[in-house]
Amino acid sequence: MPHLPFSVVGVLHWLLASLWLVSLNAQAAIEVGTLTGELNLGPHVQLLEDAERELDIEQLVGEGGALAWQPSRQETLNFSFSDSAWWLRLRFENNASSPVRRLLELAMPLHDYLDAYVVDEQGDTVDRWQTGDRRRFDSRPVAHRTFVLPIHVPAGASREIFLRLDTHDGLYDATPLSLMSDAGFLAKSQRELMAFSLYFGALLALLIYNLLLYVATRERSLLLYVTYLGSFFVLMFTARGFAFEHWWPALPQFNNQLVPINIGVFAVTLAVFSNSFLNLRRHAPGVTRAIFGVAGLCLLSSLPALLGHYAPVFRLMIPAAIVLSGLLLGVAVWRSWQRDTLARIYLVAWGVLLVGVALYFLRVAGVLPYNLVTEYAVQVGSGIEFLLLSLGLAWKINQFKNEKLAAERATLELQRSLNERLEVVVEQRTRELERANRRLMALARTDPLTGLLNRRQFHELVEEKLQERRRSGQPLLFAVMDIDDFKLFNDTHGHQAGDEVLMQVATLLLDHFRRAGDRLFRLGGEEFGILLEADSLEAGQHALERFRQALEQLRIPHETSRHGVVTGSFGLVCCSDCRQVPSAIALYRQADQAMYEAKERSRNRVVTRSLAGAWE
Missing domain, CATH: 1.20.1070 (Rhopdopsin 7-helix transmembrane proteins)
Structure with a gap:
């Protein structure tokens, strides 16, 4: 093919550049120099359907405005099921006195193929990327879960952005498209x-x-x-x-x-x-x-x-x-x-x-x-x-x-009813034996005088509570109470009067410690154990002080006591880490030592210990 004269080449070049400028001016430019927040680009995009998937960036730039670009008018681009590729076109303008960088985000992580091109005023491609979630993650210019493209626009210049969206087999996801500054994107x-x-x-x-x-x-x-x-x-x-x-x-x-x-x-x-x-x-x-x-x-x-x-x-x-x-x-x-x-x-x-x-x-x-x-x-x-x-x-x-328990109770009731019909005499004897067993179990678990749990139950229940608190990490509070000068009271008033005082103290304990997790024990003689359902040492101390004052306000005469009435001394321990507690006995010893310290300090008081160190 013969070469065209230089002048003809110049004219053709001028005509192509003019057509390119006309196509650029046909699309409203987006001012990016003063952009501070986030701009939704959906309504600003021009769309071109490439049904045959044949167009490339050179054709789009070379043919200028001859192609059938259409405004999108969509807040969020959505091509649904389509066998075509889609081209998106945007024009950015920077009227500021310094160059700017803006980040264009296609906020759909599962988009298959994204080819992006940045074209200057002369129609030259200055940046291009090929990425998408069907390409390796390192194909993205910005390492982010969505697709983020850095667009550089010099001062007083403009750039046209072409995005080619394509899918593996015709399934498009809705595609939010936005533009923001670096600071806006970071925020x-x-x-x-x-x-x-x-x-x-x-x-x-x-x-x-x-x-x-x-x-x-x-x-x-x-x-x-x-x-x-x-x-x-x-x-x-x-x-x-x-x-x-x-x-x-x-x-x-x-x-x-x-x-x-x-x-x-x-x-x-x-x-x-x-x-x-x-x-x-x-x-x-x-x-x-x-x-x-x-x-x-x-x-x-x-x-x-x-x-x-x-x-x-x-x-x-x-x-x-x-x-x-x-x-x-x-x-x-x-x-x-x-x-x-x-x-x-x-x-x-x-x-x-x-x-x-x-x-x-x-x-x-x-x-x-x-x-x-x-x-x-x-x-x-x-x-x-x-x-x-x-x-x-x-x-x-x-x-x-609950249903299982109810079913078990119903089964037992039915069995009992059948046994009654078949062997009335045997059933009567069985019931008598059961009642005796229950009484024995109650006697084995409780103190016969006060009705409180006995020392054996103290060992079992406190061991269970320690295991529970070791798992949950919650604190455990235990107190030992001893009636002050009780031996002198018995010597003065007799053992029957002493038993009445023990029953009065037990009744008062039951009135004051009624939370679901509270447990009361008679550990022997005039000594009682209290397992408190409390969240802190202060809460436990407050509960014991209320009981101590209530006991003193009963005004049970005790002439041989320095206080003139029946009082009690208390040793309270709080274990913040029950994994450090070796056994219920070790817990009891710590509370007992605190109680004896209360005895030594004029009695009728509560001495507390917060245990987090070594154990005996």
């Missing part, structure tokens, strides 16, 4: 990181807590809950882009396969857990089969993802998930109408989650605005759901225990 990232840290931390804490409960109780419903919560945790961690960023950044294909597969697994775990939680196999076996069938369909529909097919997966999975949600919601409403407490808890929990999902997808569809509520609605809803379900499980386990 937004910190807010998001704080929110997601709290959210995933709360889910992980619930998971570990209920897993430990399962290990301790072997309750099958707890294991199902942990499996359900675990599948949801992995699903959300993957869908939000954190798994690809932190767990497998070099495995984009595996990351893409995991999302639909985990949705199918989540559907199955949801169905299994809901069946157990609501006892559907008993109350609604037909609905149970339908729920398992739809959940199985969700799981089967995810399998083509292993072969690289995703659009058919979601075309089938989305309606199946909607049907599954409707079935679960319907059966929860029905069982709630039947006054099933668990169903009501489930209905509230599931309803909160569905509201969160609805708000999120309405925001994605552009019906609702983009804000903190709509963006994090799924996280808030799911967090509340799992917390409510955990509380419901606790209620359910307690209810099962």
Whole structure:
């Protein structure tokens, strides 16, 4: 082909540059020099559908305004199911006196392919990137779970940005597109990181807590809950882009396969857990089969993802998930109408989650605005759901225990009734023997004079309480009380009067220490033990002081006492770390020593010890 004269070449070059400038001016420029906050670029984008996937950046720049660019007018870009590639065009202008850098964020972590180009006024490409979640994580210019592109605009200059969006097999996700400064992006990232840290931390804490409960109780419903919560945790961690960023950044294909597969697994775990939680196999076996069938369909529909097919997966999975949600919601409403407490808890929990999902997808569809509520609605809803379900499980386990106890009592009653009909005489003798055994057991556990627990029970109960507090890490408070100068009282007034004083003291103890965890013992003679249900040494000391004053205000005459009335001396110990306490005897000795210190200090007082060091 012959060379064109120099002048003709110059004219053609001038014409192409003029056409390029005309195309640039046709699009309203975005002033970025004074941008401080976050700008939603959705309404400012121009779109071009590339149905044949043939266009490249050179064609777009060379053909200028001849292509059929259309304004988007969408708050959030959404191409849904499409076999085309899509080009996005933006123009940035910097009227400031210094160059600026702005960060363009495509806030959809699961977008397949993103090719980006920055073009200057002469039509030259000054920056380009090829990234996406089907490419390695290190292809991203900014290491972030979403796609962040640094755009440099010199002072008094403009830049045109071209983004090419494409998918593996025609499934697009809704794509929020925004522009911000470095400071704005840092602030937004910190807010998001704080929110997601709290959210995933709360889910992980619930998971570990209920897993430990399962290990301790072997309750099958707890294991199902942990499996359900675990599948949801992995699903959300993957869908939000954190798994690809932190767990497998070099495995984009595996990351893409995991999302639909985990949705199918989540559907199955949801169905299994809901069946157990609501006892559907008993109350609604037909609905149970339908729920398992739809959940199985969700799981089967995810399998083509292993072969690289995703659009058919979601075309089938989305309606199946909607049907599954409707079935679960319907059966929860029905069982709630039947006054099933668990169903009501489930209905509230599931309803909160569905509201969160609805708000999120309405925001994605552009019906609702983009804000903190709509963006994090799924996280808030799911967090509340799992917390409510955990509380419901606790209620359910307690209810099962009560029902088991009731059934055992009913069985025993039936057995007793049958025995009465068959052998009346034998039953009468058996009852007499049982009554005698009960009396013996009561005598073995309690002090016959005061009715308080005896020293043997002191050893057993305090050992149990120590084991419990070693596990929970809560403090343990124990006190020893001794009636002052009681031997002199017996010598003066006689042992019968002394027994009456012991019974009066026991009655007063029972009146003052009535909390569920309080335990009262007669350890021997005029010595009593008090196991207090208190949170601190100060609370225990306050309770003992109230009792000491009440005992003194009984005004039981005691002429040989320096106080003139019956009084008591108290030794109180508080163990902040029960793992350091070797035994109940060691605990008693410490309290007894504190009590004798009260004796030495003129009696009628409370001496306290906070124990955290060496033990005898």
